[in-house]
Amino acid sequence: MSVDDTEGPQGTGESQHSEPTPAWCIAANVVLEREFGEDKEIRRGTRHFKPGAKVFIVDFYWGMGAEQLVVIGRHRASGRFIELSMASKHLANLRAQLVYSPTVIKAVMAHHQFGRFEAGSDEQRELAEFIAARWMESRGSTQPFVTRPPSPTGSG
Numbered sequence: 001m002s003v004d005d006t007e008g009p010q011g012t013g014e015s016q017h018s019e020p021t022p023a024w025c026i027a028a029n030v031v032l033e034r035e036f037g038e039d040k041e042i043r044r045g046t047r048h049f050k051p052g053a054k055v056f057i058v059d060f061y062w063g064m065g066a067e068q069l070v071v072i073g074r075h076r077a078s079g080r081f082i083e084l085s086m087a088s089k090h091l092a093n094l095r096a097q098l099v100y101s102p103t104v105i106k107a108v109m110a111h112h113q114f115g116r117f118e119a120g121s122d123e124q125r126e127l128a129e130f131i132a133a134r135w136m137e138s139r140g141s142t143q144p145f146v147t148r149p150p151s152p153t154g155s156g
Helices: 102-110 122-138
Strands: 023-030 033-036 041-044 054-060 068-074 081-087 091-099
Touching: 023 102, 023 122, 054 091, 054 102, 068 102, 081 102, 091 102, 091 122
Parallel strands: none
Antiparallel strands: 023 054, 023 091, 033 041, 054 068, 068 081
């Protein structure tokens, strides 16, 4: 088992191999379905993430109206963490969340948005809560916390 596969804090003793301090960032879910192309074809999830997959937003491109975000999440095929820029319209249910995964913490702290504060600090939490709340008020979308869309009504 590699260090990247461990989740959550280990005991309270300090050592060279202790887990990193949890960090605050914004968690979101990939939309269950989205329109694609000129024909408005319905596709599930995105090219890299399964529908409903949890991703962590580690940075924003504010100058472009935050239409693109930097996220880290598990790839739909390999299951490995990947970090990429994706359209904000493909995300729903933004919320502040404390992250324990060493891989995600490293990505969060490497970016200016949350990395400028000490991991787990009140300032980091307040920023994550502020951004998530304002986002959901202004243009955020919500969806059920499921990985499969409900079956069409009237069938059967």
